[in-house]
Amino acid sequence: GNSVTQMEGPVTLSEEAFLTINCTYTATGYPSLFWYVQYPGEGLQLLLKATKADDKGSNKGFEATYRKETTSFHLEKGSVQVSDSAVYFCALTDNQAGTALIFGKGTTLSVSS
Amino acid sequence: NAGVTQTPKFQVLKTGQSMTLQCAQDMNHEYMSWYRQDPGMGLRLIHYSVGAGITDQGEVPNGYNVSRSTTEDFPLRLLSAAPSQTSVYFCASSYFSGSSYNEQFFGPGTRLTVL
Numbered sequence: 470g471n472s473v474t475q476m477e478g479p480v481t482l483s484e485e486a487f488l489t490i491n492c493t494y495t496a497t498g499y500p501s502l503f504w505y506v507q508y509p510g511e512g513l514q515l516l517l518k519a520t521k522a523d524d525k526g527s528n529k530g531f532e533a534t535y536r537k538e539t540t541s542f543h544l545e546k547g548s549v550q551v552s553d554s555a556v557y558f559c560a561l562t563d564n565q566a567g568t569a570l571i572f573g574k575g576t577t578l579s580v581s582s
Numbered sequence: 583n584a585g586v587t588q589t590p591k592f593q594v595l596k597t598g599q600s601m602t603l604q605c606a607q608d609m610n611h612e613y614m615s616w617y618r619q620d621p622g623m624g625l626r627l628i629h630y631s632v633g634a635g636i637t638d639q640g641e642v643p644n645g646y647n648v649s650r651s652t653t654e655d656f657p658l659r660l661l662s663a664a665p666s667q668t669s670v671y672f673c674a675s676s677y678f679s680g681s682s683y684n685e686q687f688f689g690p691g692t693r694l695t696v697l
Contacts, residue, residue: 503685512672513625515685558624569615569640570674570686574624 471496475559475573482580490544490576492559500561502535502542507556549580584608588673588689595663595696603658603692605673613676614656618669663696
């Protein structure tokens, strides 16, 4: 079945450090891939997405590239800020099967000044 | 546009009580779903719907019922609440265009405690 595996956290960084959060997936069909962010006490917001192989999603300085050969969608940011502290979720939808989002377990990022 | 709205924001139930979590969206999205979020477990799909009159089970459907009589509303019913259903519940909606599902839009969540 479809699944998403994220690196476990928490991830603790200093401001301006480089961020990578690893995400790999298993899917039948042709998934779309997403990164969502959840700030403390809030719901989930879409951060970025990619709908086909080799697409790069980007938003607010975050980037992720859809790699079909390695079934990965790693999230990166060159210089994190304290305001980036949140929980990050990798997710997929299997467009062929028409399922709802399948989420990874989430990675907590804490950035200190 | 209000987006996806959920009521109530907080709820405390006693074991065995029933209740309905409300979810509505004003974006005319075909697709709606319910998730529960538990520490260390991420978000798990409870039920989803691809349109009015059509629902299906997700990963953790036991103890929950849903119906979709209109495009806008997708209520989640707890038939007989149990402490294991203490969680934060999120409703989401989405639409299908071309060959892919677009991103899901989430409501603010309902924090449920079952004593």
